[in-house]
């Protein structure tokens with residue numbers, strides 16, 4: 443099967459896609475990826491892959507790439523095959539059709555001899571017996587285990603956060619619930635002004651709702667953007683008649699409103715929470731696998747227990763988990779190759795993010811002044827009105843960049859940041 447890689451976000455997917463399923467850029471940013479030939483035949487090893495996201499899928503695919511005859515079983519709690527999770531907010535104002543979201547049709551799993559068991563929630567791992575148990579009563583044994591249970595949304599324990607009109611979008615079921623509720627709602631409050639919060643807010647606006655974005659920090663997308671770009675974004679929201687409250691401290695959610703500490707009452711018959719994620723580590727912890735905020739892994743995706751690998755949003759490599767698609771995909775592939783006996787090292791993650799909403803486009807990659815370095819910041823006007831490229835250098839080396847309003851140089855900038863280009867090569 444022909445595969446391509448998106449030069450912007452690093453996602454790898456089947457050739458022929460009209461847009462990247464992760465960052466939404468077009469085919470001019472895709473390059474062909476060569477497939478590795480399968481290495482081993484005639485083994486009867488049993489690989490068990492826990493999870494049904496991109497990390498699990500990439501691991502299963504990599505195992506099959508290494509071993510033509512082994513048994514591969516995936517256990518996934520959701521009832522549909524792996525899909526493009528990033529499209530849940532990007533496509534929220536659209537139809538959320540399953541056929542457009544699936545990464546592979548069901549027939550693909552049969553062709554690859556990957557046994558995908560959906561609707562199976564893993565509850566326990568017995569590392570001594572090499573056995574996994576599910577809530578359904580199903581028990582499976584393994585020779586090598588991939589732990590790829592992802593993450594779930596963090597919902598701050600605000601009074602009222604469990605009310606039925608409060609949703610954090612992680613699954614297709616969540617997105618469909620919000621889509622349905624939006625049909626008879628007038629106003630939405632979005633808690634969290636990060637990239638996913640802004641995508642969801644924009645979708646609500648496009649569906650005709652009055653929208654308020656509530657961000658506890660003093661700026662929008664504070665993890666990626668400098669103060670100037672954030673301020674520009676806040677102005678853009680205001681210009682689109684969307685309310686933005688920065689430094690917002692929420693005291694309560696009621697069925698009709700979100701209350702703030704300053705006494706403000708934000709009307710909301712839908713409340714969307716986008717306040718980060720927490721890794722799904724409970725089964726790993728209970729099994730005695732070492733965890734920090736997520737399952738601890740080395741650069742081969744090995745956990746503290748021999749024969750068990752972890753990858754994706756549930757894994758922590760060198761104290762870091764960016765919870766990004768390309769990171770989960772690369773880690774999944776690395777875990778799969780190594781579980782099958784290969785020797786792969788996980789490539790570094792560039793942290794690239796695209797915001798394609800609010801009638802604008804933004805691209806941020808690398809360290810845009812958030813580290814502890816002494817930075818030199820250079821801004822160059824772009825080709826379109828009000829567009830710009832902003833670069834962060836330290837010691838003459840490019841560390842990060844933001845493109846605002848004109849993403850035509852995204853692929854070049856991605857390469858420059860990845861290469862740690864010298865200042866004169868960039869400007």
Ligand SMILES: Cc1cc2nc3c(=O)[nH]c(=O)nc-3n(C[C@H](O)[C@H](O)[C@H](O)COP(=O)(O)OP(=O)(O)OC[C@H]3O[C@@H](n4cnc5c(N)ncnc54)[C@H](O)[C@@H]3O)c2cc1C
Pocket residue numbers: 451464465492493494495496497498517518519520527528529530531562563564565590591592593594611612613638722753754755756765766767768770795796
């Ligand atoms: C709305 C949204 C938009 C996003 N947009 C972007 C973006 O633009 N760019 C980007 O890089 N990243 C984006 N992300 C993040 C990206 O989707 C994740 O980093 C990626 O999906 C992580 O993949 P994963 O396989 O590690 O975990 P997940 O996608 O969380 O998959 C884990 C799977 O395991 C299943 N599972 C959990 N517990 C169990 C259990 N006990 N038993 C069995 N199965 C279980 C879950 O149901 C899930 O199917 C977005 C995420 C969301 C939610």
